[in-house]
Amino acid sequence: MAPYSVAMRYLGLIFLLFSFSLLAPAKEIYRAVGPDGKVIFSDTPIPGGEEIDLKPVQTYPAPRLPLRQPPEKAKPSAGYEHFSVITPLPNQSLRNAQGRVPVRLKLLPALHAGHRLRLFLDGQPLIGGEQSLSRTLDNLDRGAHEIYAVVVDQDDKEIIRTTPLKFFLHRPFR
Numbered sequence: 001m002a003p004y005s006v007a008m009r010y011l012g013l014i015f016l017l018f019s020f021s022l023l024a025p026a027k028e029i030y031r032a033v034g035p036d037g038k039v040i041f042s043d044t045p046i047p048g049g050e051e052i053d054l055k056p057v058q059t060y061p062a063p064r065l066p067l068r069q070p071p072e073k074a075k076p077s078a079g080y081e082h083f084s085v086i087t088p089l090p091n092q093s094l095r096n097a098q099g100r101v102p103v104r105l106k107l108l109p110a111l112h113a114g115h116r117l118r119l120f121l122d123g124q125p126l127i128g129g130e131q132s133l134s135r136t137l138d139n140l141d142r143g144a145h146e147i148y149a150v151v152v153d154q155d156d157k158e159i160i161r162t163t164p165l166k167f168f169l170h171r172p173f174r
Contacts, residue, residue: 029054078115078151078159082108085147088167095170099140105133105149105162114154121147142171 032040032049040046086104088094094101103119111117116130121137122145148164 028052078153079109079112080107080151080160082106083149083151083160083162085149085162085165088147088165090165091167093168093170097172099138099142099169099171101137101140101145101167101169103135103137103147107133107151111151115151115159118150118152119147120149121145140169142169144168 028043029052030042030044030046030049031052032042032046034040040049041052042049045051084106086106087102105117107117111131111133117133118130119126119135121140126135126137144166145168146164146166148162150161151159153159
């Protein structure tokens with residue numbers, strides 16, 4: 001028999017004996033104060049020690065968790081099924097000396113009559129391009145920027161919004 005299999009057999013026996021000790025009923029616990037004033041606890045009687053009356057461990061049944069429901073599909077807003085920023089990509093780093101950033105949006109179905117697009121950069125609305133799904137932003141400062149778009153109706157009421165998207169612009173020093 002190989003030495004490895006003998007060692008594994010003994011190791012298995014040790015684990016088996018250890019698991020039985022975990023299933024053993026609770027023993028009494030004794031407490032005593034040693035000559036140096038330190039408190040000593042033991043599971044065997046100690047001369048001058050007293051048995052501690054341990055209260056049963058408090059347990060409770062785990063609460064039943066509700067079954068997880070699949071997330072509901074987003075309801076179309078005013079007939080729009082999808083609206084997102086296609087470019088730039090999320091967390092994309094762009095390098096452009098002139099600070100130009102092309103922006104493309106995807107809207108399904110197409111923009112309804114009477115509705116307009118609004119593009120926001122760093123929380124501020126940009127002027128122009130209210131019908132076009134593509135636009136180039138010029139002379140942006142270097143650094144992190146956040147962009148999103150909304151569709152508004154003739155009363156400037158927001159109908160649907162894209163998820164805000166963060167991108168980074170790198171420009172060389174002049």
